[in-house]
Amino acid sequence: MNRFKTSKFKNTTPKVAKKEGWINNVHAGSFSCQGNHIKASSKLVAFNTDQAGGGIVGLTSVNPSGGQWTVTQISCHSDLVTDMDFSPFDESLLATCSGDETVKLWRLCDPEQEQPSSPELTLQPGQGRLELVHFHPTSSGLLVVATAKSPLIWDTSRQEAPLAALEQHSDQLQSLSWKQDGSLLASSSKDKMLRVFDPRAQLTPVQSAKSLQSNKDSRVLWAKDDLLLTTCFDMMRAREVRLWDSRKLSSSVSSLSLGTSSG
Helix, strand or coil: CCCCCCCCCCCCCCCCCCHHHCCCCCCECCCCCCCCCEEECCCEEEEEECCHHHCEEEEEECCCECCECCCEEEECCCCCEEEEEEECCEEEEEEEEECCCCEEEEECCCCCCCCCCCCCEEECCCCCCCCEEEECCCCCCEEEEECCCCEEEEECCCCCCCCEECCCCCCCEEEEEECCCCCCEEEEECCCEEEEECCCCCCCCCEEEECCCCCCCCEEEECCCCEEEEEEECCCCCEEEEEEECCECCCCCEEEECCCCCC
C-alpha cells in the first residue's frame, strides 16, 4: 500500500514585497537555539545578528523614517542571544536572554538615536545557559525564563531569586506560551511531552501527556480559549500542525501534515 502523500503546499510561493519595502543592511545571524531570532513591537523590530558571536542585536523601525529604514545595533550579551521579547505594556522595552546565563531588560530608543550602553535590569538565575524569555501578558512585572530544562517565573522587582521554579522537564525544553489571560503556561520539550502549568496554584503541571511523536524541534502556542497549537514532526519526519484541548492532552483535536520537505 502506497502511503506517500504530496503536500498541497508544495507549489506555494511567497509574495515578495516591492523593493521600497525591503530593509537593507541587515546582517542577520542563524544560530542553534530554542528562542526567536526576530521579534517586533508596534514600533520596533529586533533581530539576531551574525556579529560578536551573536551577542549583538540588530534594531530597526516597523515603519521607515523619511522613506528609509535605519538599521542599528546594540551590544546586549557576551554570548549568543538565545531569545528576546518585547513587553506587551511598553513597545520600547525588550527582554533578552543568552548563553552567558543572564536576562537583560533594555529601554530602546528610535534606531536614529543612540541606544543605551547598559540595561535597565540584569537577572542572573545561575542555572546555566538560558533558552527562552517571555513577558507575562497581563502583569507587567512578570517574566518566564527557561533554562535548558526548567521554567522560572520572575518578578522583575525582586532581582535576587525567582518567584517560582516550575517542575523540571526530563529533557530539553523547546517552547513556552502563556494563555492570553495569563492564567496558564504551556510547554513542549524534547521528551515529547506537552505540559500545562498553573503557576498560581502549584509548581507541577495541572495537565501533561506524552503527546508529540518526535523529539525534533517543536513549538507550542496558546490559541483561543482552551486550545493549544503545536508545530512538530511525526514519526515519518513530516512536519505537522496539531490542535489540542489543553484540558485533555492525550489526543489532538485535529492535525494537518505540511509534507516532508526540508525547505
